Amino acid sequence: MSDRNAMSSRAVIRLVAGREINQRLRVKSFYITTGLLVLFILAVGVVTRLAGDDDAPGVIDVAVVLDEAGDVDADVFRDVQDALEASAAAVDRGATVQFFDDIEAAQVALEDGDVDVAIDAVGQRALFDGGVDQEVFAVVQQAWALVELRTSLSDAGLEPEQIDDALTVTPLAAESVGGDEGPSGLAVLTGTLAAIMLFLSLQTFGTYVLTGVVEEKSSAVVEVLLVRARADQLLAGKVIGIGVAALTQFALAVAAGMVSLGLSGVTVPSEVWSALPITVLWFLGGFALYSTLFALAGSLVSRQEEAQTAAAPIMYALVAAYLLVFIFGYVPESMASTIMSLIPPIAPLLMPMRMAAGAASLVEVVVALVLLLAATVATWKLAARIYEQVLLRRGSRISWREALRLLRPERAGRSGASAKRK
Amino acid sequence: MLTVEGVSKRFGPLLALDGVGLEVQRGEIVGFLGPNGAGKTTTMRAIMGLLTIDAGQVTWQGSPVDAAARQRFGYMPAERGMYQRMKVREHLVYYGRLSGLTAAAAATTADTWLERLGLGARGGDTVQSLSSGNQQRVQLALALINEPDLLVLDEPFAGLDPIAVETLSEVLREQVANGVALLLSSHQLDLVAEVCSAVVIVDQGRVVLQGDVNQLRATSPHRYVEVEFATPTAPIWGDASVSGGGRRHRISVSGDVDPAVMIDDARAHGRLVGYSFSPPDLSEVFLSAVGRTTVEVHGAADDAEPS
Numbered sequence: 001m002s003d004r005n006a007m008s009s010r011a012v013i014r015l016v017a018g019r020e021i022n023q024r025l026r027v028k029s030f031y032i033t034t035g036l037l038v039l040f041i042l043a044v045g046v047v048t049r050l051a052g053d054d055d056a057p058g059v060i061d062v063a064v065v066l067d068e069a070g071d072v073d074a075d076v077f078r079d080v081q082d083a084l085e086a087s088a089a090a091v092d093r094g095a096t097v098q099f100f101d102d103i104e105a106a107q108v109a110l111e112d113g114d115v116d117v118a119i120d121a122v123g124q125r126a127l128f129d130g131g132v133d134q135e136v137f138a139v140v141q142q143a144w145a146l147v148e149l150r151t152s153l154s155d156a157g158l159e160p161e162q163i164d165d166a167l168t169v170t171p172l173a174a175e176s177v178g179g180d181e182g183p184s185g186l187a188v189l190t191g192t193l194a195a196i197m198l199f200l201s202l203q204t205f206g207t208y209v210l211t212g213v214v215e216e217k218s219s220a221v222v223e224v225l226l227v228r229a230r231a232d233q234l235l236a237g238k239v240i241g242i243g244v245a246a247l248t249q250f251a252l253a254v255a256a257g258m259v260s261l262g263l264s265g266v267t268v269p270s271e272v273w274s275a276l277p278i279t280v281l282w283f284l285g286g287f288a289l290y291s292t293l294f295a296l297a298g299s300l301v302s303r304q305e306e307a308q309t310a311a312a313p314i315m316y317a318l319v320a321a322y323l324l325v326f327i328f329g330y331v332p333e334s335m336a337s338t339i340m341s342l343i344p345p346i347a348p349l350l351m352p353m354r355m356a357a358g359a360a361s362l363v364e365v366v367v368a369l370v371l372l373l374a375a376t377v378a379t380w381k382l383a384a385r386i387y388e389q390v391l392l393r394r395g396s397r398i399s400w401r402e403a404l405r406l407l408r409p410e411r412a413g414r415s416g417a418s419a420k421r422k
Numbered sequence: 423m424l425t426v427e428g429v430s431k432r433f434g435p436l437l438a439l440d441g442v443g444l445e446v447q448r449g450e451i452v453g454f455l456g457p458n459g460a461g462k463t464t465t466m467r468a469i470m471g472l473l474t475i476d477a478g479q480v481t482w483q484g485s486p487v488d489a490a491a492r493q494r495f496g497y498m499p500a501e502r503g504m505y506q507r508m509k510v511r512e513h514l515v516y517y518g519r520l521s522g523l524t525a526a527a528a529a530t531t532a533d534t535w536l537e538r539l540g541l542g543a544r545g546g547d548t549v550q551s552l553s554s555g556n557q558q559r560v561q562l563a564l565a566l567i568n569e570p571d572l573l574v575l576d577e578p579f580a581g582l583d584p585i586a587v588e589t590l591s592e593v594l595r596e597q598v599a600n601g602v603a604l605l606l607s608s609h610q611l612d613l614v615a616e617v618c619s620a621v622v623i624v625d626q627g628r629v630v631l632q633g634d635v636n637q638l639r640a641t642s643p644h645r646y647v648e649v650e651f652a653t654p655t656a657p658i659w660g661d662a663s664v665s666g667g668g669r670r671h672r673i674s675v676s677g678d679v680d681p682a683v684m685i686d687d688a689r690a691h692g693r694l695v696g697y698s699f700s701p702p703d704l705s706e707v708f709l710s711a712v713g714r715t716t717v718e719v720h721g722a723a724d725d726a727e728p729s
Contacts, residue, residue, distance in 0.1 A: 007522050
């Protein structure tokens with residue numbers, strides 16, 4: 001008949017995966033979760049931008065209290081202004097100066113956040129609100145030195161032109177050669193958020209795979225499906241279908257993260273920019289590995305109530321990998337962190353953080369990906385062999401030990417209702 | 423024609439099938455009978471390729487059954503299996519496509535069967551919102567969606583009301599009239615006798631009796647004589663069963679007994695309003711084939727798990 005086609009394995013998998021995607025996209029909560037996630041991530045960027053937007057970014061506002069009496073000539077004002085602008089320019093920042101007659105008024109301005117620092121020329125000190133901003137302090141320190149020097153030179157009888165010549169210096173350009181300055185705060189933050197997001201997505205969608213397999217087994221729908229499709233095709237379709245939905249949500253979150261970083265107005269290191277899109281790749285690898293194991297756990301039980309018990313070892317592994325990120329992710333350059341990030345179940349969670357910190361070499365990334373791929377393929381092959389032997393075995397939970405015994409060739413033929421066929 | 427030859431299957435210490443053999447011709451309904459645990463479901467799963475068999479073979483039209491041949495089979499497992507939260511029509515279309523139909527063909531067939539089975543208005547409802555009888559109709563539609571050459575139905579009548587049974591019987595007769603080969607298992611022997619042309623009876627993994635229903639009944643060495651009196655009458659034959667307030671008396675006799683003699687004998691005890699001389703019905707054939715008397719089987723049935 002013309003309307004009946006011989007089904008290729010790929011066509012079967014596509015159909016099974018298509019059903020999973022449809023079922024997933026039908027649930028309202030998927031859209032709500034995804035929407036809220038994207039909105040939240042974007043909001044973080046917007047809020048960061050707004051919080052830092054009272055001033056043009058990078059401008060240092062300085063209050064200067066020169067003399068309690070207030071009788072200072074215009075040259076001094078100009079000199080102070082020039083000195084502050086010059087030393088701020090050396091660190092790519094601007095400076096505004098407000099002069100105050102008394103120290104109390106300057107302190108009020110400081111506490112209100114109108115100025116970043118107050119210079120008490122009489123007391124010869126710089127005042128900060130709360131902690132000392134080292135960069136701002138360096139800028140005013142240098143400006144202070146300039147003004148002092150200019151005063152000394154003037155007192156020594158030099159003409160203003162001579163003083164200008166004497167004080168003209170070409171600033172040093174700062175360059176890092178060691179590369180061991182440690183990850184920036186932003187890299188750590190991005191890496192941590194990526195790890196949290198990876199963990200939550202792997203756990204959420206892994207659980208969908210788990211309960212989906214149990215649903216098929218507990219409702220006996222597998223018996224009808226196995227007449228039309230092989231067990232490994234059902235397994236592949238399920239993992240791929242739910243994987244597509246998971247990847248869609250994850251990729252949207254990452255894209256939102258990148259937009260959010262752009263919106264925030266914060267200076268983003270290039271390692272962070274390049275690490276973020278690659279996180280999607282780590283998610284793919286991690287999902288393939290963990291969801292295959294979750295599917296296998298689901299195939300061992302016949303009731304939803306037992307699903308969590310069967311999946312406990314995998315859940316523990318995932319949580320352990322996640323916790324390791326908080327130990328080794330903050331020392332991304334260490335040997336231990338490097339080794340940990342190569343281990344397949346850990347790599348998807350730890351490597352994005354090391355990459356964001358600029359600590360992972362290309363070789364390490366490639367090796368970790370290859371190892372993850374190899375581990376996933378091996379897991380897949382073993383899982384498919386167990387899967388086809390246990391899908392029709394209803395009743396009490398099959399232990400992991402028993403499941404692994406099914407891999408021994410001499411026992412395979414004696415197992416319950418194996419679903420093997422050509 | 424479906425041929426099952428010498429099929430054996432062992433589950434650990436249990437020999438579930440011990441050389442089962444049977445045949446189902448196209449255009450024929452074969453009833454597959456046997457006590458619980460006799461091996462009916464295992465045999466059907468073996469035919470559908472759901473388990474590896476230890477010995478023997480299953481062939482369709484002379485060739486060993488492979489995945490391509492099974493694409494032309496329809497199967498209804500004893501335990502109904504559907505995605506509870508999927509919509510009925512979508513479920514049918516999905517399964518139709520898995521069976522190799524194009525999306526359009528699967529949709530057309532799904533609509534046809536929903537209409538035919540009286541579920542035309544329920545296509546958009548989820549499976550779980552249907553009554554168990556209606557779910558069973560959907561399960562049947564799943565088996566029929568690919569216009570199969572062979573139908574294997576494990577207890578299709580279980581749990582159906584008389585109207586649904588009538589619809590189902592009608593659909594099955596129609597399928598068979600179109601050349602489908604049909605193997606069905608059931609415990610409702612009166613239904614089997616009505617629907618099936620042949621039966622295969624299994625017990626403890628072995629086929630103990632098979633053949634044409636009427637022939638099996640006719641070749642039984644026993645006949646039943648039943649007489650009905652106008653008024654209650656004391657037992658006239660020592661081991662006869664008496665019912666109807668003492669008016670109906672029934673006794674099993676050897677096939678060579680002359681019925682006229684029996685009736686004359688009864689007439690001596692009172693006025694008769696009815697009498698019959700008939701071969702055993704299917705359940706009696708079944709019970710003697712599996713080596714149990716009525717009493718034993720009634721006892722066993724109480725212990726048996728509901729299926």
